[in-house]
Amino acid sequence: MPAFLTAGRLRAAAVAVVAVVLVLLPLVSSPYVNYQVTTMAVFAVALLGLNVVMGYAGQVSLGQSAFVGIGAYVAGYGTLNGWPVLLSFVVACLLPAVVGMLVALAAARLRGLALAMVTIALPIVGTPVAKRLSDVTGGSQGLTVSWLEPPSWVALADDQWRYYVVVLIALGVFLLTRNLVRGRVGRSFAIVRDNEAVALSMGISPYRTKVLAFTLASTIGGASGFLYLAVVQYTSPETLSFGTSINLVVAMVIGGTGSLVGAVLGAVYYVLVPVLAGQLDASRTALLSGAVLLLVLFVLPGGLVSLPRRVHQLLTARRRRSATTPPGAPDGQAGTPALTSDGVAP
Amino acid sequence: MTAETPDLAREVHDARWSEMTEDARPVAGVPALRVDDVTLRFGGIRVLDGVSFDVAPRTVFGLVGPNGAGKTSLFNCISGHYRPNSGSILLEGVETLRAPAWRMARLGLARTFQHPALQLGETVLENVLLGAHSRLPGGPLAWSLRLPSTSKAERASRAEALELLERTGLRWAAHARAGELSHGLHKAVELCRALMSHPRLLLLDEPAAGLSHGEVDRFVETVATVRADLGLTIVVVEHHMGLISAITDRVMVLDHGAKLMEGTAAQAQVDPRVVEAYLGREAVEDEPA
Numbered sequence: 076m077p078a079f080l081t082a083g084r085l086r087a088a089a090v091a092v093v094a095v096v097l098v099l100l101p102l103v104s105s106p107y108v109n110y111q112v113t114t115m116a117v118f119a120v121a122l123l124g125l126n127v128v129m130g131y132a133g134q135v136s137l138g139q140s141a142f143v144g145i146g147a148y149v150a151g152y153g154t155l156n157g158w159p160v161l162l163s164f165v166v167a168c169l170l171p172a173v174v175g176m177l178v179a180l181a182a183a184r185l186r187g188l189a190l191a192m193v194t195i196a197l198p199i200v201g202t203p204v205a206k207r208l209s210d211v212t213g214g215s216q217g218l219t220v221s222w223l224e225p226p227s228w229v230a231l232a233d234d235q236w237r238y239y240v241v242v243l244i245a246l247g248v249f250l251l252t253r254n255l256v257r258g259r260v261g262r263s264f265a266i267v268r269d270n271e272a273v274a275l276s277m278g279i280s281p282y283r284t285k286v287l288a289f290t291l292a293s294t295i296g297g298a299s300g301f302l303y304l305a306v307v308q309y310t311s312p313e314t315l316s317f318g319t320s321i322n323l324v325v326a327m328v329i330g331g332t333g334s335l336v337g338a339v340l341g342a343v344y345y346v347l348v349p350v351l352a353g354q355l356d357a358s359r360t361a362l363l364s365g366a367v368l369l370l371v372l373f374v375l376p377g378g379l380v381s382l383p384r385r386v387h388q389l390l391t392a393r394r395r396r397s398a399t400t401p402p403g404a405p406d407g408q409a410g411t412p413a414l415t416s417d418g419v420a421p
Numbered sequence: 422m423t424a425e426t427p428d429l430a431r432e433v434h435d436a437r438w439s440e441m442t443e444d445a446r447p448v449a450g451v452p453a454l455r456v457d458d459v460t461l462r463f464g465g466i467r468v469l470d471g472v473s474f475d476v477a478p479r480t481v482f483g484l485v486g487p488n489g490a491g492k493t494s495l496f497n498c499i500s501g502h503y504r505p506n507s508g509s510i511l512l513e514g515v516e517t518l519r520a521p522a523w524r525m526a527r528l529g530l531a532r533t534f535q536h537p538a539l540q541l542g543e544t545v546l547e548n549v550l551l552g553a554h555s556r557l558p559g560g561p562l563a564w565s566l567r568l569p570s571t572s573k574a575e576r577a578s579r580a581e582a583l584e585l586l587e588r589t590g591l592r593w594a595a596h597a598r599a600g601e602l603s604h605g606l607h608k609a610v611e612l613c614r615a616l617m618s619h620p621r622l623l624l625l626d627e628p629a630a631g632l633s634h635g636e637v638d639r640f641v642e643t644v645a646t647v648r649a650d651l652g653l654t655i656v657v658v659e660h661h662m663g664l665i666s667a668i669t670d671r672v673m674v675l676d677h678g679a680k681l682m683e684g685t686a687a688q689a690q691v692d693p694r695v696v697e698a699y700l701g702r703e704a705v706e707d708e709p710a
Contacts, residue, residue: 251565251566252565254564254565254566254567255561255564255565258557258564258571258575259553259554259557259559259564259571259575260560260561260564260565262547262550262551262554263554265540265543266540266551269540270538270540272502272534272538273534273538273551274523275501275502275522275523275525276500276501276502276522276525276526276531276532277526277551277552277554277555277614277618278523278524278525278526278527278554278555278618279523279554279555280521280523281523287561291561
């Protein structure tokens with residue numbers, strides 16, 4: 076590799092390329108593509124939140140959809156009642172944060188299956204509650220809004236404006252989370268996931284750390300709910316259903332657990348695979364999605380994010396094999412025997 | 422990114438050493454650790470039975486005894502991982518049993534584990550940095566916003582971690598994944614992690630377990646230097662009598678959860694009660710006079 080291609084410069088170049096693509100993309104592509112990419116940004120944020128609690132802090136959460144749903148409902152309610160957008164956003168983050176923290180204060184004492192059961196309760200209880208509170212949530216019909224249109228001084232179409240708003244907020248959330256998981260707090264998440272006895276002796280309270288991770292996950296989930304409403308302009312009890320939670324967990328594992336890039340890849344999978352499978356055969360979307368899931372898990376247990384490492388592994392393994400076997404000699408017959416015995420007395 | 426310049430490392434080093442000596446100045450007459458009449462029961466089994474001892478500041482104290490004597494249980498009581506049923510444990514005169522276990526690091530206590538509990542997928546440096554947790558300032562908001570205070574503290578701990586690795590001869594491994602190192606090196610990394618919290622009392626749980634002769638010798642050397650430099654008080658649980666003789670000032674022998682004797686390692690080795698506890702009564706009686 077040439078000397079000027081240092082890891083730091085490569086990364087800077089990659090970031091620059093991604094930034095240029097993100098800025099130019101909505102200007103050159105169709106409204107449909109913009110909508111899909113914006114949806115990916117929404118679910119990348121939802122998966123990021125899930126990753127904080129499951130990937131980084133190692134606590135099972137099957138309730139992430141509840142926080143996305145609450146965030147979306149708050150944003151919808153705020154819009155219909157004429158709140159400023161900023162206020163809607165803040166409340167859409169804070170209300171899920173409070174709910175998440177209250178649940179975590181009780182649930183963080185549990186582990187494994189018991190913890191998973193408590194987190195399941197959120198979407199299971201949330202769906203009928205959302206249907207009941209029809210004054211606020213619009214009941215089974217859900218809330219339909221029409222908001223976040225470009226201001227008059229911006230010469231952008233709806234889809235382009237929403238793309239920029241959503242991607243910008245998503246980038247902000249990713250940046251804050253990246254800072255968090257790399258320093259003091261990130262290390263405390265990792266050790267609570269890996270070994271609670273060590274965490275204790277390092278001055279870390281596993282309980283407090285888990286409550287923090289759950290609270291952050293629900294805050295970020297709420298933010299993604301806000302973004303969801305910005306793109307889809309509609310939310311219903313379906314958004315916070317248990318099925319959505321499971322799909323989010325699947326997408327997180329497919330993308331790569333405990334990885335920021337994995338959250339993005341998981342979101343691409345979450346949005347793209349149903350679309351592609353539907354185009355192949357609309358009646359077998361679920362079957363095809365399931366097949367892709369199995370294939371990815373079989374070939375890449377570490378998720379899509381581990382693809383470069385896996386390719387590198389396979390390549391070096393092949394190179395090593397061709398280097399150690401002399402040309403023409405069949406395997407295992409070249410050179411001297413591995414073990415010989417000669418003149419061994421009984 | 423990381424400021425690993427010698428200047429900064431030096432600065433941190435000097436600041437730390439003076440701070441440490443300041444901190445470690447013993448209050449006259451107060452033992453670094455006092456264990457007073459500690460009893461621990463698991464169900465109906467009495468694991469520790471009214472154990473008492475004092476550890477003087479800046480000394481190395483050994484806990485020895487046959488398997489199942491309760492050494493590790495006592496150790497876990499001191500570190501806060503177990504809660505004794507009765508008795509008290511004072512760290513520099515401060516009762517620790519009222520504080521939650523995770524507060525112990527802030528009271529100046531650090532420990533290593535019998536089976537080094539490192540994060541094998543992380544780099545050695547990240548593993549050592551974990552030890553700085555209780556000293557680093559700022560909460561989640563400050564860290565996600567990367568406030569200057571957090572960045573500065575992070576840089577300083579990185580420099581300090583690298584310097585600690587340098588002192589234990591592990592600087593070369595700082596950026597290797599911990600899983601790539603040998604068991605013996607894991608023990609050294611764990612020691613660095615424990616030292617990162619600036620402890621005044623260091624607990625070592627069977628530091629020689631699984632080490633080769635050469636590694637034990639190196640470990641003894643390392644302990645001697647850090648102890649001299651940092652003014653540490655050390656409590657060590659160990660089977661390896663060579664290590665016990667080499668590093669301890671005093672030892673306490675435990676048997677069946679009770680204190681058998683306390684004295685120097687040399688005294689313990691010739692004490693008939695200790696010999697009997699290790700070898701059994703018959704062996705002692707059979708021995709020609």
